[in-house]
Each structure stands twice: as C-alpha cells, then as structure tokens.
Amino acid sequence: MNKVLLFNPRSANNKYRIPNSILNIAASVDGKYDWVIVDGNCEHDPLAKILSYLDTGEFRYLGFSVMPGPQLRQAIPISKAIKEKHPNTTMVWGGYFPSNHAKVVLDSGYVDFIINGPGDNAFPNLLDALEQFKPYEFIKNLIYKADGKITKTIKEDLIDQDSLPSLPYDKLNSFYPIPKFLGKTYLGEKTLAYHSSIGCPFTCSFCAVVPIYEARWKAKSAQSVYNDVKYIKDKWGADAIEFHDNNFFVSEKRAVDFARLITPEKMTWWGMARIDTMDKFKDSSLAAIRESGCKMIFFGAESGNNAVLEQMDKGGTQTGEQIIRFAERMKKFDIVPEYSFVLGTPAPTQEQVEAQIDFEIDFIKKVKQVNPMTEIIIYTYSPVPTEGSTMYEEVKAAGFAFPQTLEDWISPAWESFDLRKNPLTPWLTPEMINKIRNFETVLNGLYPTVTDIRLNSLKRRAIKLVAGLRYKIDLYKYPYEIKLLQKVWRYRQPEIQGF
Template sequence: MNKLLLFNPRSAKWKHRIPNSILQVGASIHGKFDYVFVDGNMEIDPWAKIEAYFKTGNFKYFGVTVMPGPQLKEAIPFTKRIRKEYPEIVNIWGGYFASNQYKVCLESGFVDVVINGPADDVFPRLLESIESGTSYEHIENLIFRNGNGEIVTTKKQGLLNQDELPDLPYDYLASFYPLKRYFGKTFLGKRTLSYHSSFGCPFTCSFCAVVPIYNARWKGKSAQKIYKDVKKLKDEYQIDAIEFHDNNFFTSRKRVVEFSELIMDDGISWWGEGRIDTLDQYKDEDLETMSKAGCRMIFCGAESGNDEVLKQMDKGGTQSSAQILAFAERMSKHNIIPEYSFVLGLPGKDETAVMDQIDKDIDFIKKVKKVNPNTEIIIYLYSPVPTEGSELHKQIIEEGFKFPEKLEDWLNPAWENFDLRKNPLTPWLTPQMIDKIKNFETVLNAYYPTVSDYRVTPFKRKVMRGVSGFRYKSNIYNYPYELKALQKYWLKYRQPEIEGFYQE
C-alpha cells in the first residue's frame, strides 16, 4: 500500500491548536488515498510514532507542514533521517517556510517537492501523477527539481471557492487524538477553537511572508459556512471561543457583520487579524455588532508611527500614523481591544537614522497607550523575507543581509530567533539598538501587562505598574534587571506573540 503520513511538527506556541494545515491537506485526499496524521504537539516522541508507521512498509509519502521557527527543529532532522533510512519515501513540504525558502529546501537533497501555496486541488493531482509515473510539470503551485536538476516553479493557481472545498475531517483527526485536547483554555474562553476561514491577503506589504505566496489574492468562506462549522463544534465539544488565524479575517465587511449576526446568541468570544485602514471603514454600528457578538480583540499591524516608513514597507491602502492613533481611540468606545504590532529596526541611510527611527517609534507607541491604555502592544524586530522586487528587499541585500545557504543552518538557535522576529541578524542593527528595543519592551510590559494572561491578577498588575512607573514616565529603559527578575520569577510573564494565548 502506498499510504501517506501527514506530519505537523511540534511548536510550543500552537500546542493546543488544531493542525489546520495538515487537516486541510487531509480533506483534499479523504476517500481518495489512505493517510494518517501525526501531530508533534500531541506526541511525547513524534519520531517514534513516524518510524513505527514507516516500519510497516505500507507508506510511500511523507507530507509535512513547515512554518519558520520551532517547527524546523523537527521538520529538518526528521525528513533528513527519512531520506537516509527510508530512501523510497517521497518527501513533500508545504507551508510558509517551504514556499519562501524553496531553493535551500530542494538543494538539501532530502526534500523532493514543495507545495507553493494552497494544496486543496493540486495535492491529490500530485499524488496521482507520482502513482502513475507521469510528469507533474503541468500541476499548479509546485516547486521541484526536474530530471536535469533544474528548479521548476509551476504557475500559480487561482484561489478556489472556499465553500466548495471538502469539510475538514475533524472526526478522522479524532481517531488519532482526542479532539477535546485541542480546545485549550485562553483569556477568550475555556475551550478555544483555532480556525481558518480564508486564505491570502489583498495587500503587498514588503515585510510580509504571505505576499510571495498569494500575490495580493484573498478568498474566504461564507459567513454561513463558518457558522456551520463553529456550531457543529460548539454542539459536540462545547467550544466557547475562537481564534481566527486568517491572514486577514476582516477583508470583507459584509461577511464579518453577517457572521457576527449569526453567532450573536451563542456565547462565543473571538479574536482575529485585520488591517487598520480596512477596519476603519467599518461603521460604528458594525463594530458594535461585532462587540455584542463576542469580538474581544483584533490583531492589527500598525508597524510604525512614521508615514515614510509605512511607505517603505509598501504598507498599501491608506494607513497612516494619524489613523493608527484615531482607530485605537475609536475601538475603546466599542469594548474591543486593539492589539497593535510594531516592526522596529528597518534599514536606514545610516546608524543615526536607524536609532532615530527607533526612538520615534517608541514615542509613538506611548502615544497609542495614552489614547487607549487597553491597546495591546506587540514589538517585533524587523526580519527580512524574500519579497524579491520590492525596494525594501533591494535595500537589505545592498546592506549585506543573507539567508542561510544550507537547510541545516536554519537549526542554529540564532536563526530560530530570527524567525520569531526577536533577533533579526541584520547587519544594520547594532547591539545598542537591539538592547534599547528589548529594554523598552520590558518596561512597557511591566507598566502595561498583557490582558491575555489571566494569571496576572489585579494585585500583580498594581505592583508591576508601581515598580515600573518611574522608568516608563521618565523614559529610562537601560538595565531594567529588577523588572526582568519580577517578570520571570514572580509574574511568570507570558508574551503572546511567542507563546500564544493558550495556557496550562
């Protein structure tokens, strides 16, 4: 039998998250090919489970989803070991890392094919082609080496009608792992579902890994389809919260409002990602409907308080520093928490210019907190992505930045931190600059602890605010050792951008 093993590598941030990526692939071949799921987050020893399957001799394919960062620590060594011990296995990679770093993947010698985008239609066709021994150069969304060793990138497929895709095989996943283990406790609720309702994004920000894959395309499920899935899981597993992990959940105002009206009386809280300039076009009654329907927080990429930097990022749309501030204030009237991310440390004409922009972004973040103290702030250090052709990409190459040339080099801890956007390894950022950003982040998180950690009691908030108040108000961020010690040993502070919302 030529069975397929679909593997979701371990990632601490998504420990309790349904593995939507391999679940989506499973849906595409359900009833057509025999396959099994292995979720690294649910296994004590994922390799032992994988090896047990392969030792049966019934498997021919190893499909793995690969996100940048922690997932590489299993995806790379496991796939390499499979090539050595089971050379007949066809190794197929998908996910943002595989698509964006396809060259280093294929040059490794142990990745055979990269799925370059959605696999709903192309994956079963790929398997059928391999089974029949025919060429698959005509199949969209693939990257592979041909018989001459040349890398072939097939044409992009248009995004499919999401309502017409097969339902996700939740019941089949439950035959491998108790589904209730995936509905963990978060600040949103006791049983939180992770869900994808759309794919892509209609914008072309030059710092975003989504852009090379979707090329400014977006398509989502209808509100009715989303609600049908959610209602099923609520009835069967009593979910009471949802994290929408779409790249841009709020692209369609009509869809969001309709979904809000459908879910209004179900007692479900939810969170999603969107753009400030898109959301700012929603009417007040739309935001009020969302709030009443359980919308508790919206993640938005603010990125910078400098309009010129926003242009440098090809932010697109109409987003401006004035709008960022105004929207934060507007959200406070609707009891929805804006979660703003900022990307600090982009290249500039010289070190003075880079440091000056860091200082300005820090000042701007404090302005945001002033107009709406409940705004959650996420700080990232700029980590380049291969958005070739953009002015920003040209600039980082001119500055001397290079990605690893060997796949195994991505296992270096420094590159894992790069993927988490906490240590960018960019030549224009000095240790002094990085220290300033991280020290400010420490002071900010002490003065305004995240609301997403329900273990931070009002008493602890009051203490941390008192201890950090002088530093925050006086702009003294150097050497905040006392705050770091309190956050680590007393507060046990969690950063949602690294650890996610789920808590034990």
Template sequence: MKNKILLFNPVSAKWKHRIPNSILQIGASIHNKFEYVFVDGNLEKDCWNKIVSYLNSGEYKYLAVTVMPGMQLRQAIPFSKRVRELFPNIKIIWGGYFPSNQYKVCLESGFVDFIINGPGDEAFPQLIDALEKNNDYSQILNLIFRKENQIIKTPKADLFEQDKLPALPYEYLNKFYPIEKYLGKTFLGKRTAAYHSSVGCPFTCSFCAVVPIYEARWKGKSAKKIYQDLMHLKENYSIDAVEFHDNNFFVSEKRTVEFSELINNQNINWWGEGRIDTIDKYKDDSLQLMQQAGCKMIFFGAETGNDSILKQMDKGGTQSRAQIISFAARLRKFKIIPEYSFVLGLPADDEKKVFNQINDDIDFIREIKSVNPDTEIIIYVYSPVPTEGSDLYEQVTDAGFKFPEKLEDWLSPDWENFDLRKNPLTPWLKPYMIDRIKNFETVLNGYFPTISDYKLTSFQRKVIRFFSSWRYKSKFYYLPYEIKVLQRFWLKYRQPEIEGFYSE
C-alpha cells in the same frame, strides 16, 4: 497497501497547542481517496519514534510536512533528513510559508522532493495521484520541484471557492489526538478553537511572507459556512471561543456583519487579524454589532509611526500615523481591544537614523497607550522576507543581508530567532539597538499587564505595575532585571518565542 501517507505537524509551541488546521486541510483533500495518518509533534512525547513506527511497517510511501518558519524547523529538518537516510524510497513533500519562500535551499538539501507552493487542496492529491500512476506532474499548479538539476516552479492556481472545499476531518483527527487537547484556555474562553475562514490577503506589504505566496489575492468562506463550522465545533466539542488565524479576516465588512449577526447570542468570543485602514472604514453600527457578537480583540499591523516608512512598507497607501492613533481611540468606544504590532529596525542610510527611528516608534507606542491604555502592543524586529522586486528587499540585500545557503543552517539559534522576528541578523542593527527594543518591551508589558495575561491575579498585576511604574514614567528602560524576574514567574503575555506565535 504500500501507498499510505503520513501527515506530520512539527512542534510549533511550548504550550497552547492549536488545532493543526494545515494538515487537517490536506487530510480533507485526500479523505476517502488515500489512506493517511496524522502525527502531531505538539502532542507526542517521542515524535521521532512515532514516525518510525509507522514507516517501519513498509506501508508508507509519502511523508508530508507542514513547515512554518521558526520552531517547526527544529523537527522538520532533522526528521526529514533522517527519513531520507533510513527510508530512501519515501517521497518527502513540504508545504507552508517556509518552503514556499525558501524553496531553493529546501530543494537543494537533498531530502525535500516536492514543495506545495500555496494552498494544497488540489495540488497535493493531484501530485500523489500522478506519482501513484507514474504520470507527469509538471503541469500541476502550485508545485515546486527539481528536474535534471533545475528548479521547476509551476504557475499559481486560482484561489478555490472556500465553501466548496471538503469539511475538515475533525472526527478522524480525534482518533489520533483528542480534540480537547487543542481547546485550551485563553482570555477569550475556556475552550478556544483555532479556525481559518479565508486564504491570502489582497495587499502587498513589502515585509510580509504572505505576499510572494498569494500575490495580493484573497478568498473567504461565506458567513453562513463559517457559522455552520463553528456550530459543529460547539455542538460536538463545546467550544466557547475561536481565534481566526486568517491573514486578514476583515477584508469584507459585509461578510463580517453577516457573520456577527449569525454568531450573536451564541456565547462564542472571538479574535481575528485585520488592517487598520480597512476596519476604520467600517460603520459604527458594524463595530457595535461585532462587539455584541463576541469580538473581543483584533490584531493589527500598525508597524510604525513614520508615514514615509509606512509608504516604504507598501501599507496600501492609506494607513498613517494619525489614523493609527485615532483608530485606537475609536475602538475604545466599542470596547474592542486593538492589538497593535510594530516592526522596529528597518534599514536606513546610517546607524544614527536607524536608532532614532527606533526611539521615535517607542515614543509613538507610548502615545498610543496614552490614548487607549487597553491597546495591546507586540513588538517585532524587522526580518527581511524574499519579496524579490520590492524596493525594500533590494535595499536590504544591497546592505549586505543574505539568507543561509544550507537548509540545516536554519537550525542555529540565531536563525530561529530571526524567523520569530526577535534577532534580525541584519547588518544595520547593532546589539545596543536590540537591547533598547527588548528593554522597552519588558518595561511596557510590566507597566501594562494586558487582558491576554488572564492568569495574573489582581495582586500580581499590582506588584508588576509597581516595579515598572518608575521606569515607564521616567523612560529609563536600561537593564530592567527586577521586572524580568517577575515576568519569568508570573507574566505570560503573548510573545513569539513563548507561544510559537507567528503572524504576518
């Protein structure tokens, strides 16, 4: 048979490899319909030769690649290009946030034939079926492609009922890569699984890469379905923790409560992503139940302490500086750790305003720590996303920012760091501002080693905190080399460039 499909997950992390749910989801959509194999760059010693070994058989007609911004581009771009050169008849299909948001530069590269623009549960098998039968594919929803030098972007499909989607083929993946390889130790547990319980997000934050793809839509699995899936993973692979990698797990309090009631007493700890202004509306009884049922930490986009910037970010119109502070204090009562992310370095009228706002947010983070020292802080530098039509995106383009015009330019270290929100390449941010942010971050994480740093011994925590103490208390963040040396050897707090972590 010469119509097999190779599903490729490029390397996305130096360690802490998670279950590759993106290619598992596509695998589920074609299971028992087409023959396919998995290749996971995270677990292959020689990923390229593994791909070539399959393609040399002459049995494969399609290469499907999931591409998140940042690290995955290191393999996705050169490997796709080489496949086009060596196997010109193979159709190359990309999916994921990067090609959906940067579709023009992808399709103009000459080695990406189709882009799945959003969920591929129906679009992918329909595309393969159309290509196999030589049928018209221009009416398939969630698809982007070139036709006669013109880019065609088909309409978005309605979000599917998540409970009706086929089960993920864990057992089939296990034939290629032992599931145990994906169940690493975290602060949550010894065998932590990654899981998606929903797609999309009902909000329209102007800096978020999810917005152009899902257009303020959200659809979740039922609490019962989530519970059944996790029990399958527990019974078959002995998981004791789960990270919910939804864009917004906590949209529905009713669903969250139902899930907590089901998972309670199952000894599974969990983490998820949510919004402050959503969960702050939860009843105290709901929060207490969540904690009892294993919820240890929740990731929130706090973003900034400036109310006018929060409004500019389109944070739903309800999140405020006061609420961010009070909510951190509220969660402390329930022993749920708030993990607050901040986006520093948004554009302003002049250089001084940008720097002053950075310093204001640094002071705001310190205020949060004084209210709830257990709050974990993740700092990003603002990186524009192509949310065309938003006031913020128009402002950054007017300031002279533009994305690379060639796909291979994304392989440069600067643009990779841009994707990880660590080096913005934006004209209004100066090197001394970036240094200010990074140096503060170093001191902050030295003075407050967090629960995520589960490998640190009590002695190591005391040493790092000792060397960071005078800097944090005096607000002297300049050139904290002594802390960086200790962090290099001991501290593994969650950072995008370390774990390949990318969140919106």
C-alpha cells in the same frame, strides 16, 4: 505502498491548536488515499511514531506542514532521519517556510517536492501523477528540482473556499481527541483555532504571505464558517474562537454576517485586521462585532512614521494619525485593539535607524495615552525574500543573507530571527536591539498583557509599580528588576506564545 502520512511539527510547548493546515491536506485526499496524522505537539517522540507507520511498508508519501520558527526544529531532523531509513518515500513540504526558501529546502536532498501555496489540488494531483507514472510538470503550485535546477510551476487561481470538502474533524479525533486542541485562554475555557480565509489583498514587503498569495484573498462564506464552529461547539464544547486568517476582516459584510450568526452562541472570539480597512466600517458594524463576542482584534500598525509605512509598502491608506485616531475610536466599542509595531527597518545611516527607533517608542506611548487598553506587540524587522521588493533589494545590498544550508536554520539565532526577535541584520547594532528590548520590557511591566491569564491582580499591581517610574521618565536601560519578575512569574508574550 501508497498510504499518506501527514505530519504537523511541534509549534508550541503547550496550548497547541487543531492542526488546520495539515487537516486541510487530509481533506484533499480523503476517500482517495488512506491517510494518518502525526501531530508533533501531542507526541513525546514523533519520529518514533512516524517510523512505526513507515516500517509497515504501507506508506509511500509524507506531507509536512512547515512554518518558520519552532516547527523547523522537528521538521528538519525528522525529514533527514526518514530519508536515511526509508529513501524510497516521497517527502513533500508545504507552508510559508519552504515556499519562501525553496532552494535551501530542495538542496538538502531529503525534500522532494514543495507545495507553493494552497495544496487542495496540488497535493492530490501530485500523488495521482506519481502513482500513475505521469508527468507532473503542469501541476500548478509545485516547486521541485529537475536536472539540478529549481523549477516552479505556475500559480493556481485561488479556489472558492465553500467548494472545498469539510475538514475531517471526526477522523482527527480518532488519532488525537479534539478536546486536547481546545485550550484555556484569555478568550475562553475551550478555545478553537479556525481558518476562514486564505491570503491577503495587500503587498506589505515584510510579510511572508505576500510571495505566496500575491495580493489575492478568498474566504468561506459567513454561513460556512458558522456551520463549522457550531459543529465543534456542539460536539466538543468549544466556547471561544481564534481566527488565524491573515486578514479576517477584509469584507465588512462577511464579518457582520458572521457576527450576527454567532451572537446567539455566546462565544468569544479574536481575529486579525488592517486599521485602514476597519476604520471604514460603520459604527453599527463595529457594535455588532463586539456584541457577537469579539473581545480583541490584532492590527498591523507597523509604524507611526508615514515614510516608513511607504518604505514597507504597507499599501492602502494607513497613516500614523489614523493609527492613533482608530485606537481612540475602539474605546467606545470595548474592543481591545492589539497593535503590532516593526522596529529597526533599514535606513541609509545608523543615526537614521536609531532616530526611527526613538520615533516609534514615542509614538507607541502616544497610542497608549489615547487608549491605555491598546495591546502593543513589538517586533524587530526581519527580511522576507519577496521577489521584486525594493525593501528586500535594499536589505541584500546592505549585506544581509539567509542561511545557505537547511540545518543552519535550526540554530538558536535563526529560530529567534523567525520569531522576529533577533533580526541578524547588519544595520542594527547591539545597542539598538537592547534599546528595543528594554523599552518592551518596561512597557510590558507597566501594561502587562490582558491575555496572560496566570498573572493575578496582585502581581499586576506590583510589576506596574516597579515599571511606572521608568516609563514616566524614559529610563529604559538595565530593567533587571522587571525582567526578574517577568522570569519568576513566567510572563507570557503573545507574539511568541499566543494566548
């Protein structure tokens, strides 16, 4: 009874991707422990599938990858049901949610251990200790309960990513055909999701990555990334790549090396970056990246207000002026910049909060003016429990608190919170939230995202016509006609639904 079941809870109703996080854990125990994967995206009844394995009596260990938002909807009730029926199993959660909310997870009574960051060593070492009845207190990257208290072990240095074992794609294919995970998107007919690095070298106070990686970043070499992508392209026909790294473009040399390797493969791709990092790239580098098939890059613009950028601890050298200048610079390379903005940051008075929202709306319109092709993603500020963060201390002082029980996290309000659409913060009034949402509706009406491949040219012209006058005269209230068209046409919002 020492087999391992790895579960990837549902994250999308369609267009789901290769479960890289849980597959990474599978690679860490492959050859040492027998393992199976259950993907909640592919199963009509994942609990029944999991129980069919557990009822054999051969499985003792369960590893769940749990990100904030939709994955909690399956992870919480399924974990609870498993512990009720199979109490002797060992439940291990990994991912941003349990790492950032360890107490509420462990207080639930049905999660035994949390992997706090990368599990490449922590997970197999924990299994070895439990199998051999040895202490696990000195295993790095663990969080668990001992004598009623939460214990966190020290963090492990980030591992050289090229030294890690290859992901077991072929074994995953024996559970779920790989082509199921290669979805049709704006990028291509068979889009591959891939992680080429972990962490980020910055400390933005609103980012869930920061408490886990603590401004550290490690990446696979360009050659290793190319080898993996090439393998999946040749074997299963992938023609596009979504790089789900938190920050793909940290290294200009690595990005350009990969671009030159992938160019002959004629694949299109997308990744995430910082504006102040890529603004330092040479023109020749940006040209090579575009020539290699990169169509769009996601940038965390966050705010055009330099004081707010400082409040967010954005770090680096990013400024409002640079955000606009860089959007204009991207035009000559034909790369679509996808800018995210975070509205509704805390301020001493409600008047200041509203003034900041108005400033960001005007700033977004300036960005659109210099480069209309810029994609705009709008979030409302959602607190992240970053220890030592001045901003988080301000948030707590203002009266904000996270749920005290794990079950409360799967209420509709808190799920929307994790998608950064419903902030549940005391300094934002309903009127302010409506202002943000209404502006977003009008903006998406006049500039519908290019990533919505179902929205044909006729529909685009119609909704742009309806939204154009509102946008021109700053009339954002009650955009019911635009909302109706978006609902009828099932308009996609990339920040919630991806490509």
